[in-house]
Amino acid sequence: MRFRQFVVGFLAVLSFCLTRSAWPQLTYTIPVVDKSESGSPLKISGTASFTELIVADSVKSSSSFKVDARNVGEKAIILVRAHFEKTGPHGVGTHQVIQRDHFFWGNIAPGESLVLARGPLAKRPSACCISPRGPANELKAEVRVQYVQFIDGSTFGDETTAKDILGTRLAILDALRRLDNASNSENFLALLEQKIQPADADIFLETFRRTRKSHGTAAARAQVHRGVTAAAAHAAAMRAVQAER
Secondary structure: OHHHHHHHHHHHHHHHHHHHHHOOEEEEEEEOEEOOOOOOOEEEEEEEEEEEEEEOOEEEEEEEEEEEEEEOOOOOEEEEEEEEEEEOOOOOOEEEEEEEEOOOOOOEOOOOEEEEEEEEEEEEEEEEOOOOOOOOOOOEEEEEEEEEEEOOOOEEEOHHHHHHHHHHHHHHHHHHHHHHOOOOHHHHHHHHHOOOOOHHHHHHHHHHHHHHHHHOHHHHHHHHHHHHHHHHHHHHHHHHHHHHO
C-alpha cells in the first residue's frame, strides 16, 4: 500500500515537472529601425531580442539589444542624444534615452562606427492574466537621433532635448578641474570620493574611481588630466570656429 502511494506520488511530481518543462519559451529578434529625421549625421542599425516564458495565464519577459551607429557626415561628433523605443509581444513598451558625450576624450570621426548602446534589460514583472492565444503587440525597436554636437560647435537636431546633458557636462568639467588642481594625493582622493550633482555627473566620475581602485592614484590623476586637456582642446576649437563666423 505504501509502495503504491509512493508510486502515485512520484508520478504526480514527475507529471508536474514535465508540464513545467513543456511551457513554451519563445525568443523574437528584430532589426533596430532608424527613425531619425532627414539629414542626420548618424546611420543607426542593430538588433533587439525579446524572450517570453508563458506560464499558465502569465508572461515573464526579458529583452536585450545592441544599437550601432556610423558617422556618415563630414564632421567629427562629440555629443549624441537619441531616443530608443522598444515593444515586445506582450505588456507595455519601454523608452530609453541614449547619451554619449565625447567632450572629455576623443570624438566620433567621419566614417567611424561604434556601439551606441547595448545590454540586457532587467527582467520585467510577470504580466498576469494574458492569454497566450490573445493578440500580441506589434514588435518595435526604433531609434531617433534627437541631437548631435559636432567638434566645431555646430549642431543637428533639437538642442532643448540636450539641455540636461549639456548642464551635466559643466558639472563634470568643474569637478575634473578641482581634481586636476588638487595639491596632493590626499586632497585628490578626498575630492574623488565626494558625491556630486546631478547624478549623471557622479556616475561619470565612477570611471576615475574604478581606475584608482584598479591601477592606483597616479593613474587616476593622469586620466583626470587627460580629460581636462581634451575638454580644453574641444572648447578652444569651438571658440575658434565661432570667431571666424
